[in-house]
Amino acid sequence: MQAIPHNRNTTSREMGMVILALLPGLVALSWIFGPGVWLHIAIMVPAALLAESAILLLRGRSPFTALKDLSALLTALLLAAALPPLLPWWMAVLGVLFAIILAKQLYGGLGQNPFNPAMVGYVILLISFPLEMTRWLPPTGLDGTTLSMGQSLQIILGNSDLLTLDALTSATPLDTMRTQISQGHTIQEGLLQLDSGLLAGAGWEWINLAFLAGGLLLLLRGTISWQIPLSMILALTLTALLFNIIDPAQFNTPLYHLLSGGIMLGAFFIATDPVTASTTPLGRIWFGAGIGVLVYIIRTWGGYPDAVAFSVLLMNMFAPLIDYFTQPSIYGAVKQKPSARSKQP
Amino acid sequence: MSRPLQTFHGGIHPEQQKGQTRAVPLQPYPHPGGELVIPLNQGIGSANRAVVAVGDTVRAGQRLSECFTPLSVPIHAPYDGTVTAIERRPLTHPSGISCLSVVIVPDDDTSPPAPTTDLPASTSSASLDALLATLSTETLIERIRMGGIIGLGGAGFPTATKIRKGEAQNIETLIINGMECEPYITCDDRLMQDHSDEIIRGIEVLNQLLKPTEILLGIEDNKPEAIAAMQRAATASSARIEVVSCPTCYPSGGEKQLIQILTGKEVPSGGFPHQLAILCQNVATVYAIYHAIEERPLTQRSVTISGDGVAQPGNFHVAIGTPIRPLLESCGLTDQPVSVTVGGPMMGFPLKNLESSITKTVNCLIVNKSATSPSQNSPLNCIRCAACSDACPVSLLPQQLYWATQARNFDEAQSLHLFDCIECGCCSYVCPSYLPLVDYYRHAKGTVRNQQREQVKADHARNRHEFRDARLQREKEEKAKKLAAKKAALKAKKANESRAQHESSAVEADKKATIQAAIDRAKARKAAL
Incomplete structure (x- = not known):
């Protein structure tokens, strides 16, 4: 095989670029709705990487090469960006596990999945926990009264009673x-x-x-x-x-x-x-x-x-x-029957 | 220069890597002694038969073989020397296959410059004009064929056959390909700078043969010196030759792509340029055509030797048959291990054997200190990012072809136009997952061709089987008929016989009766006595 020159672009670089471009949106989310999204990321990213590694080991593949492509990280970030900011931690983890294991690895890993993993995770959560998944915060960031990191952590970890939660949250x-x-x-x-x-x-x-x-x-x-x-x-x-x-x-x-x-x-x-x-x-x-x-x-x-x-x-x-x-018309396309085409040398 | 140019879909801009050799003029490569190995089978035609024997002395330019099919052309001796062997030697070919070759040891001190290098261009013009005026078209084409000319751009298609096809189609546009879009290679660039007059002479030959309405010489704009040299030479010519500077973009030198750039036309899928009244020739081929007309057959070609594995890279007129190892050593081959690529880095192939020799289609040898380590760029999964389909000059969907070929679904691969792939390697170049896509498509093409061959064989076998069955059936019926006829004949015979017997018994009875009567008569006579 001839080692053809390469433009040195890599899948990891493409994924890295997408992750970078997500940052403005994530910052805006945490500005408007408090630091919940960062807490979710802190929990979901390790969960995603662990789940990916575990399945790859079960499949007899080296986890390192697959983790390097950053796709599991990206899936976790995309799902985190879509979740309500005070969703309990275990639901967030459940969502990301479904996304990585069910929607991606069970189909054969990166590139083999027919459905968007992050959206599969999101929809499973939305159907399973409709109340929690539609409980958003009022946009308190606008008047400077967002929840503190500590308060958010308390709620996400489940250490608050539902009354305060209902008082805090609202529909979108x-x-x-x-x-x-x-x-x-x-x-x-x-x-x-x-x-x-x-x-x-x-x-x-x-x-x-x-x-x-x-x-x-x-x-x-x-x-x-x-x-x-x-x-x-x-x-x-x-x-x-x-x-x-x-x-x-x-x-x-x-x-x-x-x-x-x-x-x-x-x-x-x-x-x-x-x-x-x-x-x-x-x-x-x-x-x-x-x-x-x-x-x-x-x-x-x-x-x-x-x-x-x-x-x-x-x-x-x-x-x-x-x-x-929607296949594009190729160079020199001629209208021919498929049977005539197959006779080509 | 003002010609409106079209663009082709996709394309890439790999690093040029031409700086190493572009400033080094073409020079004859002095043969270092030792043997020359000239394969009988070069280009695409079927193998030739040698017309010399071991021990024969040969003269430079002497024809060494005869050929029997229109697609093959003869080979010639580059130097005076002696034939020492005619045997199988490794061929410079992706497979590393060996091929029957004529081995010549040049005479000791001869090393005369190969026939095509020492020609003063000024004198040759007059004699060519005289030749073109006197020789018939058929003679001119035959000289090209017997001069052993094949497409020197890489494909190796016999030039005479191409010209005959073009002649039959009334070519309107003659395109001369000086694009040289592959990285590293500069031998066409140098040929256009150092031998521009001879190239123009070759174009004049084609002009006389084909009588096109326009002649376009396409050169990528990264070769301004070559463009200037060819323009200068073209203005002095009787033929109206338009030198066209084209934007640098790989694979603009592909025949189909160049046609699209210069004319905006597309060669029909599965068809040939002459269907559009277009004929393409590479500049090196045109250069060789000129020399063939003046009866100097193709015994050498221009070769670029480049890469970080040689100390003195450059461009050389190399005799066909020169073994590659001494050639590289004289260019300062550095320490092992080296990887040698034959042709450009995009479409070339790794050399299997340093002992094989320069053939008519070898335009470049790239020597690298080490093979690029594949471990660094191990292929990942395809993520269908479509970088490949954006880069494909044929507008294929390499990402879909990849799925089809990986699933060994070759019917789908064909409906995705597998056979329109020109194997330029753009998809592999841009793939962020480092998939060797072109290799998959080559493999798929090979498999499909094999399957088709098998299918033809199977059809043939089935037809024969059915014919045999029919024959056996017919024979059986004929036998049965014969048997029946025989039986009937026998029956008739039997009946005849029994009748005959019957008749004969009647005769017997008559006889007996006669005898009895005689006895009775005798008894009666006795009794009367």
Whole structure:
């Protein structure tokens, strides 16, 4: 075998770049909602690395080479970024174990999994613990009254009674809005119930903008390609715009949809996971657009307040089909029957 | 220069590595003595048969073999000398296979410069014009064929065959390939600088043979000296030759890619350039064509010797058949262990045996102090990042092909256009998981070809079996028919016989009756007495 020259880019470097680009969003999360996200990371990262190593040892592989690719670390960080900041520690660990063991290693490790591991972990937690998974904090960071590190640690470790927890926490703006609309209120009435922010739900807009900044960095560096984020954001915007024009009282504005919930995290960091996304240039556009439309449908008519995780997993299922139908036209393509092609030397 | 250029999809920019040799002019490589090993089988045609015997003395330029198929061309003796053996010797080939070769020991002190190096370009122009004016097209093409010319860019396709195909198709665009896009290699660059007139003469030959409407000479813009030299030479020519500077991007020198850059046209999948009325020739081939027309056959070629494993890298006119070890030693081969790559680093292959020799398709030898350690870059899993499909000049989906070939699903691999892969190595170059993708595709192609051969064989065997069954059946029926006929004949015979018997018994009875009557008569006579 000829040792062909190489541009020296590595999988680890790509993953490292994504991890770096996550930082602005993580900082914004901890600024708005307190240090819970860092505590989760501190627990989940070792859990992820241990789980990955254990399974690799069971499979008779060297854990070191696989850990070096940083993919387990990235999965833990992505899941941590998606969890409510005061989720009990053992749920967070359970989520990351499901993500690494069930969604990734049982399929054969990095590159073999059909579903986004972080989103599988998230959805399992969301279905198993719906109450805890929708209990977010009010955006106290904005008025400078976040929980301290000690308080957060107390709650995450489970050393606080539920009463204080209920007093502390609240639903997300998306959740509140859903409830309001399902009770027959209009968007405008719903907004009155919220600490309404500048553009979307208070606090969430800043988090989304921070993830957007990290995402743009990835785009500039060429770590991810533009098709998935752009088509996802565009599809969500257009769908929201359509319904907003039809009935502004019932359906919220595109900007509200874009900057609330996990849209930017999803568009730039989750949906762009190359392993589980569509891999052709045109296919990525369909893949992203599918997620965008599904997010809107589930948010508006589905049973859950946010929908990025479900939408990504649903589109993961379609990725092979999309790839099949969106193969690029090759150099010198001629319309030939497959049987004629196979006669080629 | 103002020609609007197209781009091809993808492509890469590997480190050039040409600085080591680009400033070193082409010089004849003096043969150090010892034997020359000239394989009878070079390029893609079937093997030749030697027309010399062991012990024969040969003259420089003498033809050593005859060939029987249109795809093979003869070989020639580079020096005066003696044939010492005709036997199997290791061939410079990825497989390290051995090949029947003519071994020549040059005469002691001759080492005359190989026939094509010492020609004053000024005088040759006139004689070429005279030749082109007098010789018929057929003679010109035959001279190219009998001069042993094959594509010197690497593919080794017989040039005369290509020209004949082109002639039949009324070529409109003649493209001369001076791109030399592989890293390290500079021998075409030097050839264009040091022998620009002879290249132009060769183009004039093709111009006369093909009468194209345009002649484009493509050179990557990392070779400004070569571009300048060729432009200077082209203006003096009677043929209208357009020297085109193209952006440097690997694999722009691939035939299909160059056609796309210069004309915007794409060679149909599975087809040939002449279907687009285009014909491509490499500059080194064109240079050799000129010399073949003046009856100096291909006995040497330009070779780049480069890499950190040689002290004096450079470009040389090397006689075909020169063993590689002494060649490298004279360039200051440093200590072992070395790895030697034949051709460029992207599409070349590792040399199996230093004792093999320079063939017509060896354009570069890269000597490195050590093989790049594979442990450092052990392949990881594919994460479908699509860096490969972004880099693929054919717009294939290498990541999908990888899955198909790993699963040994060759039908799917073919529907993903496995056979359109040009094996340029761009996908391997960019793969962040360090997967040797091209190797997988080469292997898959080989397997599919084998399967197809097996299939043909199996079909053949089945046809024969079915024919045999049919034949046996027919024979059985014929036998049965014959048997029945025989039986019937026998029956008839029997019936005849019994009738005959019957008849004969009747005759017998008559006889008896006659005898009885006679006896009775006699008895009656006796009684009467």
